[in-house]
Amino acid sequence: MPDSGRQHHVVVVGGGFAGLWATRALAGDDVRITLVDRRNHHLFQPLLYQVATAGLSAPDIAAPLRHILRGQYNVEVRLGEVTDIDTAAHTVTLADGDAIGYDSLLLASGATHAYFGHDDWAGDAPGLKTLDDALLIRRRVLLAFERAEAADDPAERDAWLSFAVVGGGPTGVELAGTLAEIARKTLRREFRHIDPANARVRLVEAGARVLSTFPESLSDKARRQLEKLGVEVLTGAPVSAIDAHGFSLSQPDQTTRAAPGAKPSQIDAASGAGSVGHGVAPVRVAARTVLWAAGVAASPLGALLDAERDRAGRILVDPDLRVPGHPDVFVAGDLASVVQDGKPVPGVAPAAKQMGAHVAAAIRARLTGKPTPAFRYRDFGNLATIGRMAAVVHFGRLKLSGVLAWWFWLVVHIAFLIGFRNRLVVMLNWAWAYWSYQRHARIIFGKPDPPDDPPAL
Amino acid sequence: MPDSGRQHHVVVVGGGFAGLWATRALAGDDVRITLVDRRNHHLFQPLLYQVATAGLSAPDIAAPLRHILRGQYNVEVRLGEVTDIDTAAHTVTLADGDAIGYDSLLLASGATHAYFGHDDWAGDAPGLKTLDDALLIRRRVLLAFERAEAADDPAERDAWLSFAVVGGGPTGVELAGTLAEIARKTLRREFRHIDPANARVRLVEAGARVLSTFPESLSDKARRQLEKLGVEVLTGAPVSAIDAHGFSLSQPDQTTRAAPGAKPSQIDAASGAGSVGHGVAPVRVAARTVLWAAGVAASPLGALLDAERDRAGRILVDPDLRVPGHPDVFVAGDLASVVQDGKPVPGVAPAAKQMGAHVAAAIRARLTGKPTPAFRYRDFGNLATIGRMAAVVHFGRLKLSGVLAWWFWLVVHIAFLIGFRNRLVVMLNWAWAYWSYQRHARIIFGKPDPPDDPPAL
Numbered sequence: 048m049p050d051s052g053r054q055h056h057v058v059v060v061g062g063g064f065a066g067l068w069a070t071r072a073l074a075g076d077d078v079r080i081t082l083v084d085r086r087n088h089h090l091f092q093p094l095l096y097q098v099a100t101a102g103l104s105a106p107d108i109a110a111p112l113r114h115i116l117r118g119q120y121n122v123e124v125r126l127g128e129v130t131d132i133d134t135a136a137h138t139v140t141l142a143d144g145d146a147i148g149y150d151s152l153l154l155a156s157g158a159t160h161a162y163f164g165h166d167d168w169a170g171d172a173p174g175l176k177t178l179d180d181a182l183l184i185r186r187r188v189l190l191a192f193e194r195a196e197a198a199d200d201p202a203e204r205d206a207w208l209s210f211a212v213v214g215g216g217p218t219g220v221e222l223a224g225t226l227a228e229i230a231r232k233t234l235r236r237e238f239r240h241i242d243p244a245n246a247r248v249r250l251v252e253a254g255a256r257v258l259s260t261f262p263e264s265l266s267d268k269a270r271r272q273l274e275k276l277g278v279e280v281l282t283g284a285p286v287s288a289i290d291a292h293g294f295s296l297s298q299p300d301q302t303t304r305a306a307p308g309a310k311p312s313q314i315d316a317a318s319g320a321g322s323v324g325h326g327v328a329p330v331r332v333a334a335r336t337v338l339w340a341a342g343v344a345a346s347p348l349g350a351l352l353d354a355e356r357d358r359a360g361r362i363l364v365d366p367d368l369r370v371p372g373h374p375d376v377f378v379a380g381d382l383a384s385v386v387q388d389g390k391p392v393p394g395v396a397p398a399a400k401q402m403g404a405h406v407a408a409a410i411r412a413r414l415t416g417k418p419t420p421a422f423r424y425r426d427f428g429n430l431a432t433i434g435r436m437a438a439v440v441h442f443g444r445l446k447l448s449g450v451l452a453w454w455f456w457l458v459v460h461i462a463f464l465i466g467f468r469n470r471l472v473v474m475l476n477w478a479w480a481y482w483s484y485q486r487h488a489r490i491i492f493g494k495p496d497p498p499d500d501p502p503a504l
Numbered sequence: 505m506p507d508s509g510r511q512h513h514v515v516v517v518g519g520g521f522a523g524l525w526a527t528r529a530l531a532g533d534d535v536r537i538t539l540v541d542r543r544n545h546h547l548f549q550p551l552l553y554q555v556a557t558a559g560l561s562a563p564d565i566a567a568p569l570r571h572i573l574r575g576q577y578n579v580e581v582r583l584g585e586v587t588d589i590d591t592a593a594h595t596v597t598l599a600d601g602d603a604i605g606y607d608s609l610l611l612a613s614g615a616t617h618a619y620f621g622h623d624d625w626a627g628d629a630p631g632l633k634t635l636d637d638a639l640l641i642r643r644r645v646l647l648a649f650e651r652a653e654a655a656d657d658p659a660e661r662d663a664w665l666s667f668a669v670v671g672g673g674p675t676g677v678e679l680a681g682t683l684a685e686i687a688r689k690t691l692r693r694e695f696r697h698i699d700p701a702n703a704r705v706r707l708v709e710a711g712a713r714v715l716s717t718f719p720e721s722l723s724d725k726a727r728r729q730l731e732k733l734g735v736e737v738l739t740g741a742p743v744s745a746i747d748a749h750g751f752s753l754s755q756p757d758q759t760t761r762a763a764p765g766a767k768p769s770q771i772d773a774a775s776g777a778g779s780v781g782h783g784v785a786p787v788r789v790a791a792r793t794v795l796w797a798a799g800v801a802a803s804p805l806g807a808l809l810d811a812e813r814d815r816a817g818r819i820l821v822d823p824d825l826r827v828p829g830h831p832d833v834f835v836a837g838d839l840a841s842v843v844q845d846g847k848p849v850p851g852v853a854p855a856a857k858q859m860g861a862h863v864a865a866a867i868r869a870r871l872t873g874k875p876t877p878a879f880r881y882r883d884f885g886n887l888a889t890i891g892r893m894a895a896v897v898h899f900g901r902l903k904l905s906g907v908l909a910w911w912f913w914l915v916v917h918i919a920f921l922i923g924f925r926n927r928l929v930v931m932l933n934w935a936w937a938y939w940s941y942q943r944h945a946r947i948i949f950g951k952p953d954p955p956d957d958p959p960a961l
Contacts, residue, residue, distance in 0.1 A: 087646060087948045104561035106945035113694040114946065123696045126650040143654065178949045189544060193583040197600065237570040239580045472944075475929065487929075488563035489571065491544045492635045 054079050055414055058139055058149035060129050060348065062089050062112045064396045065155035065380030068403030074119050076411055081147055083139065085128040087111050090178065091464055093396055094473070096218060098181035100225040101189070101486040105178045107472055110465050129156070132351040134373050151375050151410050154348060154362075155403065158381035158394060161344030161359070168289040172339040175218060184338060186491050188226065191336045192234060195241050202333070208246040209334035211294060213286050214341030215252030215259070217431040220269060222338055223250040224434030227277040232435075232484040248278045249332070251296070253285035253341075258431055258439065260393065265439040268448040272437040287329050289337055295329040343394060345382045352376065357384045366421035367409050368402060377406045385422065392424045396463075401425065432456045511536050512871055515596055515606035517586050517805065519546050519569045521853045522612035522837030525860030531576050533868055538604055540596065542585040544568050547635065548921055550853055551930070553675060555638035557682040558646070558943040562635045564929055565921070586613070589808040591830050608832050608867050611805060611819075612860065615838035615851060618801030618816070625746040629796040632675060641795060643948050645683065648793045649691060652698050659790070665703040666791035668751060670743050671798030672709030672716070674888040677726060679795055680707040681891030684734040689892075689941040705735045706789070708753070710742035710798075715888055715896065717850065722896040725905040729894040744786050746794055752786040800851060802839045809833065814841045823878035824866050825859060834863045842879065849881045853920075858882065889913045 062084035088109040097103040127141035138146045160174030195207035212223040230246035256266040288295040345360035361384035370376045379402035385392040409419040428442030438452040512535045519541035545566040554560040584598035617631030652664035669680040687703035713723040745752040802817035818841035827833045836859035842849040866876040885899030895909035
């Protein structure tokens with residue numbers, strides 16, 4: 048319990064949905080808050096794939112944390128990377144050596160992508176979690192078409208025009224659908240030696256169906272919408288190898304549509320990452336651009352706490368989101384492993400916001416000596432976009448797909464984007480993109496250093 | 505002269521104002537054109553300082569060359585870096601080894617910033633020519649305020665709040681004016697340990713006055729407008745040293761306003777870069793952020809031609825913009841050294857566009873066996889922006905400054921921005937920035953690798 052003589056100090060690590068929502072919920076409380084993030088901005092992650100596919104500029108979906116919180120005078124924003132947490136001394140240490148004392152700590156540093164023991168794939172199959180990731184993917188995709196245009200050898204050209212997205216969850220579906228639209232519509236007429244519409248976009252999923260958290264009927268609709276956009280959907284197809292020139296599948300019949308209800312055999316923990324050794328020779332696919340949307344692992348900061356973690360590195364928290372044995376330490380968002388009614392609470396933005404707000408309430412309860420309440424996730428539904436005029440929505444008994452679902456998705460996402468200005472610009476960009484098929488951010492920048500860019504042959 | 509049997513092939517190196525305008529002017533001609541650029545976009549350089557100061561996103565001021573030229577079927581755009589030019593064999597070689605033959609060659613690879621023998625300053629005083637430069641400067645400026653906020657030592661804090669721009673030309677004036685606005689207005693209320701308004705922004709000019717290509721009365725007005733915005737203008741102040749912690753001036757009385765008509769003594773070729781050794785001890789100024797806007801040098805591609813060059817590396821061309829001794833090779837834009845009526849044609853966008861269009865006309869003349877005309881630069885005037893509601897305009901006998909000049913500048917720049925969409929977004933951003941003092945692109949990204957970022961103390 049905090050000293051009674053001075054103001055309770057809350058340290059929040061991470062300015063994502065969980066951390067930011069907790070911070071804002073404490074605006075009217077008699078606490079002082081230090082929000083630490085290693086980036087200067089809150090990122091609206093649900094639209095990150097739009098930055099990766101050149102539909103939006105990076106600043107369109109991000110806002111400086113300082114700016115968001117400028118009027119909340121009980122908050123101090125600190126740019127810094129947490130390197131140590133001492134729960135006995137109640138301090139968080141930053142990379143620059145500064146130690147920050149806390150009375151309550153909220154660890155909400157989120158998740159990163161994971162390769163499940165195949166970290167060597169990271170260079171050849173970048174994942175999508177940060178703005179830097181998005182800009183790297185954008186550069187690779189745009190450069191692939193440039194390399195194809197310049198290629199003399201037909202096999203080389205085809206390999207540059209071959210794209211694969213590993214992982215059939217929402218991010219994988221969004222990326223694959225948008226890549227197909229870029230190839231078929233956006234780049235039309237711009238090249239002289241290639242027809243971008245000949246590009247092949249494969250969505251590779253180890254499990255039996257895409258969007259496995261949705262009802263099976265919507266997975267099926269999503270698959271059909273993807274195929275209509277020009278994506279080749281490969282299910283029951285675990286990837287066994289990835290390098291700069293392509294990837295291998297450990298199942299030979301990956302083009303067969305999985306029968307409804309088929310069990311994902313031999314699949315690793317996460318979709319897309321499979322294990323070799325079916326007794327069948329792996330199928331090799333040439334593709335110079337492979338994107339990774341298959342696996343998520345908790346932020347490494349979770350390991351700084353003396354606490355039990357699940358396989359993905361998430362911290363198993365008590366029902367009130369506290370870390371067992373550490374009554375002053377809360378965990379929220381993608382770093383928290385919460386099971387409710389026998390099902391894990393999903394790693395989505397609404398869950399993170401709700402957890403953040405709950406932690407604020409729990410801290411308030413502690414300050415007034417009341418018991419901390421248990422967290423209850425309210426599932427308002429699930430939605431995923433697929434591409435132009437294509438999406439799936441699942442809200443209770445409501446199941447939508449196609450154009451209506453897409454409009455629904457659009458309105459929800461614009462409404463949730465932080466800040467009036469960003470909303471306006473995003474709407475403008477989308478309206479423009481809708482009419483023109485154009486994507487305004489098709490600008491390659493960033494230094495082309497070897498580990499980032501695909502080597503020219 | 506080209507073979508009569510096949511289509512004349514024009515190779516244009518550089519998709520800036522000169523190269524792009526030449527390419528577009530040849531749209532209706534019986535030639536085929538290959539436009540080579542090492543970047544995929546045309547950049548509207550006059551607004552680059554807005555990207556550096558977080559007012560615009562990078563894609564707002566750039567457009568893919570392929571997209572601009574998609575409907576011009578006699579053009580092929582090639583992403584690539586030129587490594588060799590063989591005027592005897594009529595070929596241009598790219599970094600990937602491909603050699604492109606030409607009948608006419610236009611070299612329009614522009615300019616880069618130059619440190620006049622002080623290349624070791626480059627890391628501590630970045631210049632502004634490309635989008636990558638702009639994003640680096642943006643990151644440094646935003647990080648400087650973050651470092652100041654986190655600093656415990658007052659001297660360290662002050663050094664992080666000390667900004668300097670070297671070079672009082674249009675770019676230096678724009679950067680300094682905008683930095684002062686960011687410190688005084690944009691960041692207001694966002695920090696808890698520092699007051700950004702206490703930041704010092706110095707504009708350091710070796711010559712007697714800022715904007716030396718303008719009439720003296722307008723230089724004077726520009727200086728007063730800068731001072732009103734909070735910039736400390738130091739003229740007659742050549743920089744003699746720059747490192748990560750600050751810079752040195754070789755003149756002791758740099759704060760004195762230079763008398764009108766005072767000669768810039770001991771000044772190096774370009775403004776801002778001076779020589780040491782006045783017999784007076786140099787003045788040392790602590791500043792963790794120094795930006796370089798003092799010198800321009802021609803693109804190194806000029807050295808690939810066997811041609812005479814001026815001190816800045818620009819190629820001395822014939823009156824028709826051809827390279828002496830190379831009747832098939834033209835040079836236009838910032839790489840061309842053209843003297844007209846005893847005065848050099850300035851390195852500004854209108855001159856580059858005019859030269860580009862002229863080269864197109866000259867190539868057309870060659871094809872029909874007519875003599876190539878001489879280039880004449882039409883000077884429509886000169887304008888420079890200083891900051892919010894402050895600019896100077898010089899058109900013939902018209903001299904404007906202040907609000908009216910600023911509106912004039914705004915309209916001209918929006919009108920010239922390529923593409924309807926960019927114009928709309930830029931207008932929206934500016935309208936928003938005007939009412940809110942906000943700058944939407946205050947997002948730090950890019951990997952913080954040591955040579956790019958200022959080290960923490």
